[in-house]
Amino acid sequence: MRLDILSSLNTERAARRAVVIVTDVASGEQRLVKATDMKADPLADLLDKRLRSGKSGMEDTPQGNVFLTVYVPPPKLVITGAVHISQALGPMAKMLGYDVTIVDPRTAFATPERFPDVKVLAQWPDDALPSLGIDRYTAFVALTHDPKIDDPALIHALSRECFYIGALGSKRTHGRRVERLKAQGIDDNQLARIHAPIGLSIGAASPPEIAVAIMAEIIARLRQSPEVKA
Amino acid sequence: MLARDEDILKAAEDWRKAGRGVALATVVQTWGSAPRPVGSNLVVDEEGNFLGSVSGGCVEGDVITEALDVIGSGKPKTLEFGVADETAWRAGLSCGGTIRVYVERVE
Numbered sequence: 001m002r003l004d005i006l007s008s009l010n011t012e013r014a015a016r017r018a019v020v021i022v023t024d025v026a027s028g029e030q031r032l033v034k035a036t037d038m039k040a041d042p043l044a045d046l047l048d049k050r051l052r053s054g055k056s057g058m059e060d061t062p063q064g065n066v067f068l069t070v071y072v073p074p075p076k077l078v079i080t081g082a083v084h085i086s087q088a089l090g091p092m093a094k095m096l097g098y099d100v101t102i103v104d105p106r107t108a109f110a111t112p113e114r115f116p117d118v119k120v121l122a123q124w125p126d127d128a129l130p131s132l133g134i135d136r137y138t139a140f141v142a143l144t145h146d147p148k149i150d151d152p153a154l155i156h157a158l159s160r161e162c163f164y165i166g167a168l169g170s171k172r173t174h175g176r177r178v179e180r181l182k183a184q185g186i187d188d189n190q191l192a193r194i195h196a197p198i199g200l201s202i203g204a205a206s207p208p209e210i211a212v213a214i215m216a217e218i219i220a221r222l223r224q225s226p227e228v229k230a
Numbered sequence: 231m232l233a234r235d236e237d238i239l240k241a242a243e244d245w246r247k248a249g250r251g252v253a254l255a256t257v258v259q260t261w262g263s264a265p266r267p268v269g270s271n272l273v274v275d276e277e278g279n280f281l282g283s284v285s286g287g288c289v290e291g292d293v294i295t296e297a298l299d300v301i302g303s304g305k306p307k308t309l310e311f312g313v314a315d316e317t318a319w320r321a322g323l324s325c326g327g328t329i330r331v332y333v334e335r336v337e
Contacts, residue, residue, distance in 0.1 A: 001334055001336050002336075003243070003246050003247070003336055006246070006336055009239060010240050013235075013239070028306040028334060055267070055269070056256075056258075056267075056269025058259055067258045069269050074236070
């Protein structure tokens with residue numbers, strides 16, 4: 001690999017932008033394709049498919065065998081609510097390679113003692129979220145049950161196209177949430193992106209079990225193509 | 231702490247910029263059960279220092295030896311490891327899989 005390609009790769013990764021390296025297996029020739037340049041590339045369709053799955057692999061093309069190394073940014077998880085579920089979900093997500101941040105303005109909840117291993121911000125979402133660089137490689141989870149905290153955060157997450165957005169609450173609670181968000185101008189397509197009730201249906205009862213259900217749903221969203229129902 | 235991909239590639243860049251010979255190994259194909267997914271990286275410098283992994287630790291030794299050769303020659307190599315391979319007795323994958331690893335010099 002040429003040093004300039006390696007440097008660009010590292011620059012793109014540091015900026016949390018996806019990149020694919022195309023290697024001609026026979027000649028060893030390489031090029032770097034940035035996410036923004038992908039549509040114009042001769043292998044556009046293949047690259048797009050690879051990018052969505054996040055999986056590297058060999059491809060047989062008219063130009064010969066190529067290896068596509070896919071570099072998508074490491075996933076992030078942002079949670080509102082320094083609650084009991086978060087105490088299990090935070091460390092679990094961290095173990096799975098996510099950068100985890102928990103936001104909760106209630107200082108009694110958002111303490112380092114309760115969350116020794118993950119970043120906790122005792123701030124309102126409006127203050128904390130813009131600086132977290134929430135993007136399409138971010139999963140967002142609203143767990144406070146408090147509209148004052150969860151609603152503005154959900155609106156921010158929707159605007160940043162998070163790959164997963166989930167909100168705690170029964171169907172009834174979510175129904176009321178939908179009404180509130182509609183009143184703030186969020187349309188039906190956007191609202192349909194919120195997973196609520198949150199998590200896979202596995203009969204989870206305890207907070208750690210609910211955390212497993214949420215994490216499983218996030219992984220399904222990340223790893224399976226959008227057509228596949230989680 | 232496990233080295234993450236971004237740390238591995240940053241190290242490759244830093245090592246090369248510091249004037250060291252560096253090779254990058256990438257898992258390009260796997261068959262059967264393989265411990266590290268396609269796309270996994272391992273970087274090696276001319277002294278055999280390395281970061282990352284291409285298997286659960288069973289073939290890294292061989293990859294590093296080959297990488298030193300690639301650093302010297304500049305010629306990329308594709309290595310294959312698995313139970314069907316005669317090197318299996320030396321550096322086999324006990325999980326029964328086969329992996330192909332592409333090793334290239336950072337120019």
